[in-house]
Amino acid sequence: xxxxxxxxxxxxxxxxxxxxxxxxxxxxxxxxxxxxxxxxxxxxxxxxxxxxxxxxxxxxxxxxxxxxxxxxxxxxxxxxxxxxxxxxxxxxxxxxxxxxxxxxxxxxxxxxxxxxxxxxxxxxxxxxxxxxxxxxxxxxxxxxxxxxxxxxxxxxxxxxxxxxxxxxxxxxxxxxxxxxxxxxxxxxxxxxxxxxxxxxxxxxxxxxxxxxxxxxxxxxxxxxxxxxxxxxxxxxxxxxxxxxxxxxxxxxxxxxxxxxxxxxxxxxxxxxxxxxxxxxxx
Numbered sequence: 001x002x003x004x005x006x007x008x009x010x011x012x013x014x015x016x017x018x019x020x021x022x023x024x025x026x027x028x029x030x031x032x033x034x035x036x037x038x039x040x041x042x043x044x045x046x047x048x049x050x051x052x053x054x055x056x057x058x059x060x061x062x063x064x065x066x067x068x069x070x071x072x073x074x075x076x077x078x079x080x081x082x083x084x085x086x087x088x089x090x091x092x093x094x095x096x097x098x099x100x101x102x103x104x105x106x107x108x109x110x111x112x113x114x115x116x117x118x119x120x121x122x123x124x125x126x127x128x129x130x131x132x133x134x135x136x137x138x139x140x141x142x143x144x145x146x147x148x149x150x151x152x153x154x155x156x157x158x159x160x161x162x163x164x165x166x167x168x169x170x171x172x173x174x175x176x177x178x179x180x181x182x183x184x185x186x187x188x189x190x191x192x193x194x195x196x197x198x199x200x201x202x203x204x205x206x207x208x209x210x211x212x213x214x215x216x217x218x219x220x221x222x223x224x225x226x227x228x229x230x231x232x233x234x235x236x237x238x239x240x241x242x243x244x245x246x247x248x249x250x251x252x253x254x255x256x257x258x259x260x261x262x263x264x265x266x267x268x269x270x271x272x273x274x275x276x277x278x279x280x281x282x
Contacts, residue, residue, distance in 0.1 A: 004064045012057065022061055025272060025280045029058075029209065030065035032270070033151060036207065041148065042120050044204045045073075047155035048264065049211030050257055051250070052222020053274045055155040058211065062153060071150045076116060078156025080129045081108040085137040096186045098176075102136065103252050104190045105158065110197040113154075117204060120149045134234045154201075157253065160208045160268070161260050163195040173258065176251035187255060194256075210268040214276070216257050220250050222278060 009018050036043055045062075049055045059075040066073045082102045083091065091107070092100035099106055112129055119126035127142035169187050172178040181187055213219065224246060241249060265271045273281040 073151035
């Protein structure tokens with residue numbers, strides 16, 4: 001019988017020595033999750049990390065490692081909760097143009113995530129929503145899940161984030177904010193929504209794991225690698241971005257990313273430093 005970890009390493013086109021990463025980092029995390037007292041089902045494990053830090057890869061390995069312990073885990077990505085392209089455009093037209101770009105709080109259907117959790121808690125079949133980044137729109141069909149779920153892995157770049165103090169919003173952090181949000185309306189609304197609907201979702205987290213990159217500079221580099229992989233897989237996809245568009249896209253994330261890098265390590269339950277090679281540091 002084949003080893004599911006080895007099979008996953010192969011299917012993800014990871015180097016053979018990635019088995020060392022699994023052994024040193026992901027197995028101990030899976031063990032910690034497996035040993036957590038289950039006051040309810042599912043346990044909700046929050047996986048926070050900037051773009052390209054390895055959140056989705058970690059979740060795939062946690063699913064396999066927990067399954068070896070007869071613990072069923074499924075992954076819900078915050079990315080899959082994005083509003084549809086039409087909904088974001090309506091938000092941009094009626095509230096602020098910067099909401100046309102997916103990513104920041106305010107561009108997700110948070111209620112959809114809470115509804116998924118409610119279905120799991122009730123033991124009912126449910127659909128995991130899916131978002132197609134190549135077309136920049138929510139997929140027409142989700143993934144049907146039946147049977148009991150023991151662990152929900154909630155992953156996303158701003159999972160577990162807390163709002164900034166109001167005074168921190170006064171000065172723009174980059175040219176995007178200075179030129180396209182000079183009155184602070186957009187960043188103020190992002191901060192407000194983070195304290196409302198998003199807080200309700202993040203309050204469900206039983207264990208918060210942070211994959212911590214060194215700085216925001218790592219985000220643009222890692223996101224560029226993601227875009228290259230997307231282009232290789234689907235070169236004709238309409239949602240692909242060139243270098244200038246990608247830099248502007250990442251600027252939407254800069255404020256909250258810097259805020260999380262500063263304050264989240266002090267309160268996350270698990271902090272795993274991520275190096276420039278997108279691997280956990282020893």
